[in-house]
Amino acid sequence: MAxxxxxxxxxxxxxxSLFESTSGFTSTGFSIFENIKHIDQSLILWRSSIQWIGGLYFLFSIIFLIDIYDESLKKSLTNFFTFNSSEIIKQTSKIFILYxxxxxxxFIVLNLLDVRTFNSFNLSMTIISSGGFLPVNDISNIVNSDIQKFVFSLLMLISYFSIFFIYNLVFFKNRNKDFFYEDYHLGFYLIIILSIFFIFFSFNNNFVxxxxxVSSSISNIGISTSSYQTHLSFIFLILVVVGGSFFSTSSGLRFIRIYTLLKFSLNQMLSFSKPRNIFMSKLAFSKINFDFEVINKYFLSILIFIISFFSLTILLSFFNIDFEKSLKLAILTLMxxxxxxxxxxxxxxxxxxHVFIKxxxxxxxxxxxxxxxxxxxILKKYLFKN
Structure with a gap:
């Protein structure tokens, strides 16, 4: 790709070249190009295509690894997948067609918004993959009216919710409630976040x-239309860290992990303070109970993020990058x-x-x-079975 x-x-x-291609394939969006206008259109298309391929590859990897990562999440997907290794082509084909x-x-919606066809094509690959590459220097050059911004925000939420959510909602007659449990949580989380922003931060009628x-941050796309929101950068960074659905192309720690750990920890503390009471170890909107092995994996994933975050922040600081920028870049890189x-x-x-930093x-x-x-x-499952 480089x-x-x-x-x-x-x-x-x-x-x-390696930096640009890796940034695209991982759907990060960091770029060594300072002015996109000076780049040939064919290379712009290649940048966007790398994101699209990376997002698809990421979805494939989730399906192949879900059986060794989270048994409860695997059960919620049984309506859509058989998890039979002999049907790999069939399973990946479903993902490819839906993606x-x-x-x-x-792409069609963006064209209906009077966005230039070339830009619509590039942006469609950026949005679905939760990437950050744009065909222009500033998204405001493409999306400028309130209706365009609003619809574009809704489109970015596609990569926030599970990619299987729309399919199951529209095509499945016998809907399994557990299939939607993560999206229920994400929906309530989104409503709460938007309510807080509308009440406390929507000044000068700038809620659009x-x-x-907000949509860009929680979907881990990260693009922005203006510069006046820099005073909210810390809040946007928190939204980036939380992330979206486990079955989406977004990154982040995943909301369901954080929610599960918080509820499990609260139940543990209450069980010690009130031992005679009974506390339900079950996620809301589902019949899924807490699994200690899954809880340990969730905790370990957050621990790994913290270690990686501090390591990268310290490393960037050593190379004379401002500490605040180092901290923000570490979060954005890992997310x-x-x-x-x-x-x-x-x-x-x-x-x-510096080359080492790259x-x-x-x-x-x-x-x-x-x-x-x-x-x-993977090492534990296949190399250390015994």
């Missing part, structure tokens, strides 16, 4: 811009979210970074996408 960048007419070095259909749907930034005005990092120059970004972008926990579980 080859077209390396052999282009722009004299891009190998490390910069392609949603991409085409986003706020909605845009595979593009730097933008929402986080006060839209003018950060990746092209001038390799570090590449390493942590991959870690943020696949998680070290996944590697540990």
């Amino acid at each position: 080859i077209p960048f390396y052999f282009s007419i722009y004299n891009i070095t190998f490390i910069n 392609t259909f949603l991409t085409i749907f986003i 811009d706020i909605f845009f930034s 595979n979210t593009v730097n933008s005005t929402s986080f006060g990092l839209d003018e950060f120059n990746f092209n001038e970074l 390799y570090s970004f590449i390493f942590f972008m991959v870690i943020g996408r696949i998680e070290l926990l996944t590697i540990f579980l």
